Amino acid sequence: MIKRLLILVAIALFGLMLLPLLTDLGPFKQLTPLATRYAEGGTGELGAANLVTAVVVTYRGLDTLGEVTVLFAATAGVGFLLRKSSRQKDEERGAADSEEAGSAGGQAGRSPFSEILSTGSVALFPLILMFGAYIFIHGHLTPGGGFQGGVVIASGFALLLAANSARRLSHGVLQLVESLSGAVYVALGVLGLVLAAGFLDTTFLPLGKLGQLFSAGAIPIIYSFVGLKVGSELTNILESLRK
Amino acid sequence: MAIVTILGFLLLGIGLWGMLTRKNIIKIIIGFSIMDTGVHLIIVSVGYLWGRTAPIIDAAVPQAQAAQRVVDPIPSALVLTAIVIGLAVTALMLSYAVQMHRSRGSLNIDDFRLPVRKRGEA
Numbered sequence: 001m002i003k004r005l006l007i008l009v010a011i012a013l014f015g016l017m018l019l020p021l022l023t024d025l026g027p028f029k030q031l032t033p034l035a036t037r038y039a040e041g042g043t044g045e046l047g048a049a050n051l052v053t054a055v056v057v058t059y060r061g062l063d064t065l066g067e068v069t070v071l072f073a074a075t076a077g078v079g080f081l082l083r084k085s086s087r088q089k090d091e092e093r094g095a096a097d098s099e100e101a102g103s104a105g106g107q108a109g110r111s112p113f114s115e116i117l118s119t120g121s122v123a124l125f126p127l128i129l130m131f132g133a134y135i136f137i138h139g140h141l142t143p144g145g146g147f148q149g150g151v152v153i154a155s156g157f158a159l160l161l162a163a164n165s166a167r168r169l170s171h172g173v174l175q176l177v178e179s180l181s182g183a184v185y186v187a188l189g190v191l192g193l194v195l196a197a198g199f200l201d202t203t204f205l206p207l208g209k210l211g212q213l214f215s216a217g218a219i220p221i222i223y224s225f226v227g228l229k230v231g232s233e234l235t236n237i238l239e240s241l242r243k
Numbered sequence: 244m245a246i247v248t249i250l251g252f253l254l255l256g257i258g259l260w261g262m263l264t265r266k267n268i269i270k271i272i273i274g275f276s277i278m279d280t281g282v283h284l285i286i287v288s289v290g291y292l293w294g295r296t297a298p299i300i301d302a303a304v305p306q307a308q309a310a311q312r313v314v315d316p317i318p319s320a321l322v323l324t325a326i327v328i329g330l331a332v333t334a335l336m337l338s339y340a341v342q343m344h345r346s347r348g349s350l351n352i353d354d355f356r357l358p359v360r361k362r363g364e365a
Contacts, residue, residue: 007263011256018252021285030292035315039298051298051316052323060320067324074331081338143299147327230327237334241341 047207048140048216056145057219057226061189061200068182068229075178075233079171082240121163128156136227140216146223150230157235161242169239174232181229188222247288254281268340268350272333279329283322290318 031039038055048054056064136149160167192201202218214220258278262271291314296304298316305312340350347354 004264007260010263011259014259015252015256018255022248022252030311031313031315032317035290035317038316039313049300051300051313052319055316055320056323060317063324067327070328071331074335077335078338081335081342141299143297145323147323234330237331241334241338 046202046216046219048219050140050142050145052143053140053145053219053223054216057140057222058200058202061202061222064226065185065189065200068185068226071230071233072178072182075236078237078240118163121159125156125160128159129153132156132227132231133224136224137220139223139227140219146226147230149227150232151234153227153231154234154238158238161238169235171236171239174236174239178229178232178236181225181232185222185225185229188218188225192218247284247291251281251284251288254278254284257281266351266353268343268352269337271352272336272340275336276329276333279325279333283325283329286318286322286325290315 030036038059039051041054041059046054046058048058132149132152134149135144135152136146139145139149157169161169188202189200192204193199195204197203200222202216202222205217205221207215207217254277258274258276258281261274261277265271265274295312295314298313298319343355344350349355
């Protein structure tokens, strides 16, 4: 009872702390100076039709690099926590051997998967991959971008794993894609430092015509690699969490 | 803005309540996710301006009037970051939960309490 009361008090105090946020934040009538600067510069300086992408990839590019780093750290942490000790591996192998030897109806331990799911996943998987790639390639034009496209790609792999839990995805390939795209991301940032105004400046490639696929300097290239990186990282997490 | 902001604060409170009262680690993680969503709603609602459109330049929003027609792109970018980080942190917490379940065979936080006497001796 006392505990419940204390929790209520804690939540009430938390609400009190946040109350000024609710009351003092009057409805805004116009953009803040910084947002105005980004809204005007995003198209003029960077040639990106999607202003959010301009902010994420160029103006706040360093934050995005940090975000990708946090994602990488989390993936590494998940992989580390869910790794199998050699003893567990031995036990599993032993169990599999005895099952093979002992049971004639091999599928006893594992529930069979529905025909619709396994057939549908094969048909849908390439389409989902293509949709994810479309989202991150057009990140500078339409709503979407590397993170969203990467998540869509990972959802395709999730479907594949849901349809057939015996399927193994190669951690090696995923890690290769992930680290290569991370390295290319940083290399493009350094290229901006050398050829343009600063680290992660995307204007070292021609800006092109606003609203076309090949425009906005290096933004689509960087976002594509972010997409590949996020997709492979999340797939890696899924593969680790599967057991 | 008001409704979304209030809903965001409500979710924040619900999530905090869940995190403080539940004993099951999975439920605590769900509470965290609810709180996370509340924060996202609040940030997005702060950047919203009545009667304006998404910060994407196309036929509906001429380039020259961008600053008068679109909502604030910065909170959207921040939330984009926050969602991905929230997902990564949730995955990390869930794998901790798996590991804890492996070590004690339980997800109840009461089972992970150190015996009081032992702590006094040490």
